[in-house]
Structures are given as structure tokens and as C-alpha cells.
Amino acid sequence: MLAVSGFAHQVYRIGMQQNIERSGPSRDNPSFRTFLSTASSYKVRAGMAAWLLHRLTGLALVFYLAIHIMGLRSLSDPAAFEIYITVYRSPLFKVAEVMLLGAVAFHAFNGLRILVQDMFFRSERQRTLFYIVLALTVIVTLAGGVPVIFPYFIAPLLP
Amino acid sequence: MNSQYDVHGVGSSRSEVFGWLMQRITGIGLVLFLMLHFWVQHMPTGFLATAAEYSEILKGLGEKGPEFAGAIAEGKIREALPGEHVITYSKVLERLQAPLWKMIDIMLLFFALLHGMLGLAKVLGDYIQRSSLRKAAVICCWAVTLFLAVQGTVSVMTVGMN
Numbered sequence: 420m421l422a423v424s425g426f427a428h429q430v431y432r433i434g435m436q437q438n439i440e441r442s443g444p445s446r447d448n449p450s451f452r453t454f455l456s457t458a459s460s461y462k463v464r465a466g467m468a469a470w471l472l473h474r475l476t477g478l479a480l481v482f483y484l485a486i487h488i489m490g491l492r493s494l495s496d497p498a499a500f501e502i503y504i505t506v507y508r509s510p511l512f513k514v515a516e517v518m519l520l521g522a523v524a525f526h527a528f529n530g531l532r533i534l535v536q537d538m539f540f541r542s543e544r545q546r547t548l549f550y551i552v553l554a555l556t557v558i559v560t561l562a563g564g565v566p567v568i569f570p571y572f573i574a575p576l577l578p
Numbered sequence: 579m580n581s582q583y584d585v586h587g588v589g590s591s592r593s594e595v596f597g598w599l600m601q602r603i604t605g606i607g608l609v610l611f612l613m614l615h616f617w618v619q620h621m622p623t624g625f626l627a628t629a630a631e632y633s634e635i636l637k638g639l640g641e642k643g644p645e646f647a648g649a650i651a652e653g654k655i656r657e658a659l660p661g662e663h664v665i666t667y668s669k670v671l672e673r674l675q676a677p678l679w680k681m682i683d684i685m686l687l688f689f690a691l692l693h694g695m696l697g698l699a700k701v702l703g704d705y706i707q708r709s710s711l712r713k714a715a716v717i718c719c720w721a722v723t724l725f726l727a728v729q730g731t732v733s734v735m736t737v738g739m740n
């Protein structure tokens with residue numbers, strides 16, 4: 420356990436050190452100007468988009484998790500549970516279900532990218548990795564999403 | 579580290595490294611748990627009722643009591659579309675009869691809550707500058723977490739006991 424925590428400590432510190440060295444002059448005086456110059460410099464754009472999306476999906480998932488747990492109180496009453504599920508089966512909620520999968524998929528793949536980069540290498544190929552994350556997200560969202568919305572939006576279109 | 583505007587995330591205090599490590603361990607665990615969860619609850623597998631099965635289930639429910647018959651008549655409980663697979667109380671109950679499934683669901687609950695709240699506390703820490711407010715926010719986060727952990731565990735453990 421000591422060894423593990425020592426190792427984690429080292430990885431964490433080296434990572435933070437590199438983040439500081441990389442972030443350049445903006446680290447000491449965050450201002451609108453330094454924000455703009457960072458935002459407009461081409462190299463970090465993918466990294467910022469990844470960071471922002473990771474944060475937004477994470478927060479959305481926490482919010483949904485709380486709603487979900489409160490909804491599951493209906494497990495104590497079979498009628499209430501069937502009513503609860505019927506609400507979740509309306510077309511609008513089916514679309515939301517696929518969006519939820521999309522959020523989880525992006526957050527998971529991007530989280531794994533962060534994990535791998537922290538542990539093994541600090542890649543200079545941020546953009547490539549970000550595009551791989553996006554591609555995997557789209558693939559998983561489609562693969563899982565199509566069966567979910569099929570009876571609602573696809574089957575009616577078929578002859 | 580104790581300046582009012584210390585740069586958050588640059589220190590390497592014990593609790594910060596612990597949170598960082600926990601975030602990663604729970605993240606890996608969540609990948610596995612969420613894949614399983616999605617497969618069981620959202621995909622057309624035997625864990626859900628087919629349209630025909632659901633129709634039978636509703637027929638049975640309708641005869642069981644006025645609260646069901648009423649809800650069905652009002653459309654609050656609705657028949658499945660052709661090809662649709664539905665999560666239903668009886669299927670969930672059947673699965674949660676197995677202690678292993680109870681354990682898996684509770685692990686998912688704890689991992690998601692721990693990971694989510696560590697993340698939320700970190701995000702709040704990024705935007706709240708006053709350290710007293712930051713502390714209050716973190717305490718609120720964990721109070722809510724504790725409440726949700728108890729609530730979720732009770733739901734899973736007591737299913738079918740009414």
C-alpha cells in the first residue's frame with residue numbers, strides 16, 4: 420500500500436510539474452487576455468475542448484445520478500415503478516437515453532485517455548488522441564443508441 | 579498552500595493525491611460496471627421483457643389491484659411497441675434475487691457516487707476561491723453523497739420486501 424501511494428504521488432507530482440512548465444506565462448496572472456491568447460493558440464484547442472467536455476459530461480452525469488437514485492425509491496412499490504418506467508419510455512426520454520450514453524461514452528474514453536497519458540506517456544499527439552476519443556464515442560453511441568430508439572423512430576419508417 | 583487564492587491542483591497534499599488516485603481507480607471500475615449496466619438495462623436482452631411478455635405482465639397486474647388497473651386505464655402504464663424491450667418490476671426483482679447482482683448494483687452505486695462527488699468537489703474547488711466557502715461546499719457534497727448512498731442501498735436491499 421505504501422509503495423502504491425508512493426508511486427501515485429510521484430506520477431501526480433511529475434504530471435503537475437509538467438503542466439506548470441507547459442502552461443507558460445498565463446499561470447501566474449489569469450486574465451481575460453491570457454485566456455484569449457491561450458484559447459486562440461491552435462495547439463491547445465483540442466486539449467481545451469477535451470477538458471471542457473470532460474467537465475460538462477462529468478457534471479451532467481452527477482446530476483443525472485442523483486435523479487436516478489431518487490427515482491429508484493419507486494422500487495418499493497410495483498405500481499409506482501411501472502409508472503416511473505413508462506415516463507422514461509416516452510419518445511423524448513428515448514432520445515435523452517441515447518444522449519446519456521453519448522455523455523458516458525465520451526467521458527469514459529476521454530477519462531481512459533487521461534489515465535493512460537498520466538501513467539505512461541505525455542503524448543505530443545494530443546489532437547490525434549482526442550480525435551480517436553471522439554471517433555470511439557460516436558461508434559459506441561451509434562451501436563448502443565440504434566437498438567434503443569429502433570422501435571420508436573426507425574421501425575415506423577420501415578415498410 | 580494557505581493563501582486565499584492558492585492555485586488549486588498544484589499542491590500535492592496527502593488528501594489531494596488520495597482523491598486523484600481514487601478518481602482513477604473508480605474510473606476504471608466504472609468502465610466495467612457501466613458496460614454491464616448498459617447491457618442489462620438498456621439493450622434488448624433477456625434481462626428485459628419483450629413486448630409480448632410485457633403485455634402478459636400488464637394483464638396480470640391489471641387483475642391484481644385497482645391502483646394498477648387505474649394507471650393502465652389512464653395510460654400511465656403503457657403497452658410496449660413492437661420490438662421494444664421494457665424494464666419491469668418483475669424482471670428487476672428476479673435479477674436482484676441473486677445476492678451477486680445485489681452486490682454488483684451496490685458496488686456500481688458506491689463507485690459512481692464516490693467518483694462523481696470527488697469530481698464535483700474538485701470542480702467546485704476550482705471556482706470557489708474563499709477557503710471557508712470551499713470547505714462548506716465540500717461538506718455539502720459529502721452530506722448529499724452519504725444520503726444518496728443510504729437511499730440507493732436501501733432501494734436495492736429491500737426490493738420485493740413490501
Ligand code: HEM
Binds near residue numbers: 484612
Ligand atoms: C465510465 C467510466 C469513467 C471513467 C473512466 C472516468 C474517468 C475520469 C477521470 C480519469 C477523471 C479525472 C480527470 C482529471 O483529474 O483531470 C474524471 C473526472 C470526473 N468524473 Fe469521471 N469517469 C467515469 C465515469 C463517471 C461517472 C459515471 C460520473 C458521474 C457520476 C463521473 C463524474 C466525473 C466528474 C464530475 C469529474 C470531475 C471533472 C473535472 O475535474 O473537470 N465520471 N473521470
